[in-house]
Amino acid sequence: GENVEQHPSTLSVQEGDSAVIKCTYSDSASNYFPWYKQELGKGPQLIIDIRSNVGEKKDQRIAVTLNKTAKHFSLHITETQPEDSAVYFCAASEGGADGLTFGKGTHLIIQP
Amino acid sequence: EAGVAQSPRYKIIEKRQSVAFWCNPISGHATLYWYQQILGQGPKLLIQFQNNGVVDDSQLPKDRFSAERLKGVDSTLKIQPAKLEDSAVYLCASSLGDTWGETQYFGPGTRLLVL
Numbered sequence: 532g533e534n535v536e537q538h539p540s541t542l543s544v545q546e547g548d549s550a551v552i553k554c555t556y557s558d559s560a561s562n563y564f565p566w567y568k569q570e571l572g573k574g575p576q577l578i579i580d581i582r583s584n585v586g587e588k589k590d591q592r593i594a595v596t597l598n599k600t601a602k603h604f605s606l607h608i609t610e611t612q613p614e615d616s617a618v619y620f621c622a623a624s625e626g627g628a629d630g631l632t633f634g635k636g637t638h639l640i641i642q643p
Numbered sequence: 644e645a646g647v648a649q650s651p652r653y654k655i656i657e658k659r660q661s662v663a664f665w666c667n668p669i670s671g672h673a674t675l676y677w678y679q680q681i682l683g684q685g686p687k688l689l690i691q692f693q694n695n696g697v698v699d700d701s702q703l704p705k706d707r708f709s710a711e712r713l714k715g716v717d718s719t720l721k722i723q724p725a726k727l728e729d730s731a732v733y734l735c736a737s738s739l740g741d742t743w744g745e746t747q748y749f750g751p752g753t754r755l756l757v758l
Contacts, residue, residue, distance in 0.1 A: 537685075542692060563745050572648075574734055574749035575686065620685050628674045628740035630699055633685030 533558040535623050537634025545642050546613065550611055551621070552637045554621035555603045563626035564597060564604045569618045578619075608639075612627075616641045645669065649735050661723035664753045668697035668716070668737030674687060674698075677720050686734055686747055692718060693740060706718045714750040722755075730757045 534557040544550045556564075562583035567575035581588045581595045581604065588595050592607040608615055618638050622631040646665040656662050663674070668675050673694050678686035688706065691699040694715040702709070712718040722729055732752040738745060
């Protein structure tokens with residue numbers, strides 16, 4: 532089955548700086564890669580996703596890149612703000628209705 | 644649009660007791676998922692329904708866990724008997740379940756503590 536590795540487990544950045552979280556996956560059949568943000572005591576919330584026919588996608592301060600050959604994808608957050616502090620999860624699936632395989636998460640801390 | 648609803652939000656039981664969780668997905672979503680999230684880890688898929696049929700239950704510990712989705716809407720997940728290692732957050736998610744409706748929307752979860 533699919534295996535998703537996520538790094539780093541904790542990331543501390545100064546407010547206003549950029550943050551990058553990286554994930555690798557093992558199953559070449561995976562073609563849907565969402566990123567979720569989870570705040571304490573809440574369920575995961577989708578922040579951005581990318582499909583394998585696209586190499587990069589951007590939504591305001593958030594961008595995701597995908598390298599299918601190398602089987603890795605990354606989340607980029609620019610101009611970080613205190614409200615960006617949370618746990619971020621990458622995930623992968625074959626798409627459609629398939630269940631997601633998640634990474635172990637990155638605790639992002641924004642230092643004032 | 645109302646989100647995914649789950650209840651209860653918290654549950655504390657003793658080992659060997661039974662417990663049940665309830666989920667109401669977003670209206671019109673054909674696909675429903677139950678995930679288990681152990682502290683410090685990412686969610687792990689337990690079972691997936693398409694309407695009221697099971698699509699994938701390969702990671703469900705069937706000796707103690709069971710789930711059903713009657714009438715293709717609400718779903719219940721049951722643990723009987725519970726073990727200490729079942730302490731986790733149980734997340735329900737739903738999606739339209741087609742190629743362009745892949746987004747899974749998660750509920751707030753039920754936090755289970757087994758003593």
